[in-house]
Amino acid sequence: MRRARLKAQSMAEKKKLRIATTSLAGCFGCHMSFLDIDERLFPLLDLVEFDRSPLTDIKHCGPCDIGLIEGGICNAENVHVLREFRKNCKILIAIGACAINGGLPAQRNHLDLSSCLTEVYLTEPGLLHGHIPNDPELPLPLDKVHPLHEVVKIDYFIPGCPPSGDAIWKFLTDLIAGKTPELGHGLIKYD
Amino acid sequence: MSDTFQLDGASVPFEPGQTVMQAALTAGQYIPHLCYHPEFKPHGSCKLCTVKINDRTVASCTLPAEANLKVESATDELNALRSTLVKMLFAEGNHFCPSCEKSGNCMLQALGYDLEVHTAGFRHQYPDRPLDPSHPDILLDFNRCILCELCVRASAEVDGKNVFALAGRGSGKHLIVNSESGLLKDTNIALTDKAMQVCPVGVILPKRVGFAVPIGERRYDQHPISAQALDDAPRPPEGAKHG
Numbered sequence: 463m464r465r466a467r468l469k470a471q472s473m474a475e476k477k478k479l480r481i482a483t484t485s486l487a488g489c490f491g492c493h494m495s496f497l498d499i500d501e502r503l504f505p506l507l508d509l510v511e512f513d514r515s516p517l518t519d520i521k522h523c524g525p526c527d528i529g530l531i532e533g534g535i536c537n538a539e540n541v542h543v544l545r546e547f548r549k550n551c552k553i554l555i556a557i558g559a560c561a562i563n564g565g566l567p568a569q570r571n572h573l574d575l576s577s578c579l580t581e582v583y584l585t586e587p588g589l590l591h592g593h594i595p596n597d598p599e600l601p602l603p604l605d606k607v608h609p610l611h612e613v614v615k616i617d618y619f620i621p622g623c624p625p626s627g628d629a630i631w632k633f634l635t636d637l638i639a640g641k642t643p644e645l646g647h648g649l650i651k652y653d
Numbered sequence: 654m655s656d657t658f659q660l661d662g663a664s665v666p667f668e669p670g671q672t673v674m675q676a677a678l679t680a681g682q683y684i685p686h687l688c689y690h691p692e693f694k695p696h697g698s699c700k701l702c703t704v705k706i707n708d709r710t711v712a713s714c715t716l717p718a719e720a721n722l723k724v725e726s727a728t729d730e731l732n733a734l735r736s737t738l739v740k741m742l743f744a745e746g747n748h749f750c751p752s753c754e755k756s757g758n759c760m761l762q763a764l765g766y767d768l769e770v771h772t773a774g775f776r777h778q779y780p781d782r783p784l785d786p787s788h789p790d791i792l793l794d795f796n797r798c799i800l801c802e803l804c805v806r807a808s809a810e811v812d813g814k815n816v817f818a819l820a821g822r823g824s825g826k827h828l829i830v831n832s833e834s835g836l837l838k839d840t841n842i843a844l845t846d847k848a849m850q851v852c853p854v855g856v857i858l859p860k861r862v863g864f865a866v867p868i869g870e871r872r873y874d875q876h877p878i879s880a881q882a883l884d885d886a887p888r889p890p891e892g893a894k895h896g
Contacts, residue, residue, distance in 0.1 A: 565749065565751070611772065647876075652762055
């Protein structure tokens with residue numbers, strides 16, 4: 463801890479890196495896991511500052527060094543947000559199973575979208591006067607759920623459901639130190 | 654005194670009739686592999702065990718060992734090719750580790766870990782492969798099949814039942830059940846069959862044992878597959894000495 467802090471202080475002269483994070487078709491589990499780096503958040507905050515993120519509640523992403531994206535692409539809004547991140551972030555990282563291979567939401571990919579909506583909102587037993595939501599503010603679902611790399615170029619991937627706080631810490635500190643991030647046995651997990 | 658060949662610069666003894674893979678594993682040298690199983694005739698289909706000899710790439714599981722061969726295996730080039738193969742397998746099937754009972758005991762996953770595969774990278778195919786839950790004790794989840802034919806070989810060669818087969822050609826190739834209905838319940842497969850024990854991924858699963866061992870405490874959670882594959886290797890009997 464102390465060493466990490468001292469190292470951070472020596473680097474504090476440098477301009478802080480700007481990081482943006484978001485959750486698309488995800489469950490925020492990867493963000494929760496990010497918070498599992500616990501007190502290491504303090505040395506991290508000596509090195510970085512947060513742009514758009516659920517942690518800051520900033521709504522749009524400005525120019526950033528690193529973008530961390532959790533969740534895959536399941537609707538039109540996801541595509542817009544992903545493109546905003548790609549446009550603004552020098553390095554874009556897909557974090558977690560859903561961002562990398564679609565994950566749980568992609569379990570609908572072999573089903574027809576309209577039959578999914580019909581079953582959930584119209585024919586499911588116990589539904590009374592159900593209707594398929596059609597508020598214009600709701601983003602339209604895509605026919606299939608896609609991993610991020612099928613829509614924009616992704617620079618790095620941190621697998622896991624979610625990746626552990628230790629894996630995220632190792633990956634980010636490697637990257638910030640200018641090394642090629644490596645996870646290694648025990649930190650690389652797909653489950 | 655048996656002959657030897659060189660594997661990544663180390664001397665590996667072999668008995669006549671052994672393949673490069675068999676001799677390497679027996680000598681405690683790991684070559685990554687997926688469709689090879691020490692108890693079965695090599696299949697040579699997954700190509701994970703590809704090695705390089707005189708600038709030619711060959712599957713080490715089917716290559717007969719010869720004296721003085723110079724075999725390259727643990728090189729960046731070959732491991733990059735292996736990781737591409739693993740990535741293609743992940744993109745071709747539906748491999749969703751978080752909800753798979755085999756996670757942590759899965760050879761495909763463990764090889765991905767060993768080769769630092771962080772993403773399949775390719776466009777995922779998301780094939781439609783319905784389950785076969787018909788058998789009272791056994792679940793078949795074809796989504797994860799990598800066509801290694803180990804269950805086919807085990808059922809035919811050890812169990813003498815021919816429960817499984819591969820059908821179709823090329824990208825249409827798939828695992829089928831040899832019964833008139835095509836369902837597992839109409840075969841004589843039993844939980845004690847060899848075919849139940851050999852699937853390297855999560856296709857053939859006994860029912861009602863889900864998550865008996867928690868995620869994080871399973872075989873390849875403990876140690877990497879490269880450190881464990883040797884445990885399964887054919888060993889010379891105690892006291893016998895090679896070289």
